[in-house]
Amino acid sequence: MAQVEPINAFDDNYIWAIRDTPKKQVWVVDPGQAEPVLSYLQQHDATLAGILITHHHWDHTNGVAELVDAFPGITVYGPEHSKFNGITHPLDAGDTIDILDFTLTILRTPGHTLDHICYTNNALCFTGDTLFSAGCGRLFEGSAEQMWHSFQQFSQFSDRTLIYCTHEYTSANLAFAAAVEPDNDNIRAHIDWVTAQRTKGLPSLPTNFGLERQINPFLRANLAHMCHHLPPHLTYSTQHPWNNFAAIRAWKDEF
Ligand SMILES: [Zn+2]
Structure with a gap:
């Protein structure tokens, strides 16, 4: 069974490595840098078999050309x-x-960018910059309505499905989540856990849908109380099912 491991890149990116130990083959997700991937391959005496891209942003793609130079002919899915x-x-x-040994299915998840896709086999999901732990990607190209529709697809996943996103934004996201829901004890408990992990230099990821359904404001946006603490200048209506989602996203943008 292939295993999934983080490779640190830039300040707070993870390039996820899918590694088959007996075959000594690795696929990587969103290599924004080549050098940390090449070091990882050397450390594990492995070759790069291919690359998965979730969306076009430079911090997810800038390492691709150098990796293809080093491993000519590899597949780059995107x-x-x-x-x-x-x-x-x-x-x-x-x-x-x-x-x-993974069979991955593609979800189209426009919102952060228009081209964004996620890769899933139901046991896990590579969510790129669409879904973070306790947060979601900024709306650079798509609308809140598009992102809300993208998020509806996540309801198919069981609580145990693991979430591998690209950024270590969990602490900052949890601070916002606590402002949205000051009385949510699960958020308080997870802040303590993430602080301990980060103090040890360990990732807060992967997360899972069971936890995210308890702490992530964007997976909980439709709950009635989620806009109770919304700043007064951010008005919203209940005309559309995505209005709460849009209001919470706008609040996060200025938080
Ligand atoms: Zn991005």
Whole structure:
């Protein structure tokens, strides 16, 4: 069984490595840098078998060219109609791909960017910059309505499904989550756990849907109390099901 491990990049990115130990093969998700991937491969005496891209942003793609130079002919999976031009095999919603012993299905999740996709086999989901622990990606290209629709697809996952997102933003996200829900004891408890992990230099990830359904304001946006502490200048209506989501996202942008 392949295992998933974090490779640290930049200040707070994780490049997720999917590694098959007997085959000595690795796939990486969103290599914004090549150097830490090359070091990881050397450390594990492994070769790079391919790359998965969730969206076009530079901190998810800037390492691709150098990695393809080092391992010519490898597959680079990524979204159709992406602004990143290094994708060899474009993917659309519902496509499936075989990565070592994982079969991954593609979810289209526009919102953070229009091209964003997630990769899932139901036991795990690589969510890129769509879903973070206790948070979600900023709306750089899509609308709150699009992101809300993208999030609806996450309801298919069991509580045990693991979430591998690209950024270690959990502490800052939890501070916001606590402002949205001051009485949520699960958020308080998770702040303590994440603080202990980070003090030891360990990641707060992967997380899982069971936990996120208890602490993540964007998975809880439709609960009636979620806008009770909204700053007065951020008005919202209940006309559409995504209005709470939009209001909470706008609040996070200025938090
Ligand atoms: Zn991004």
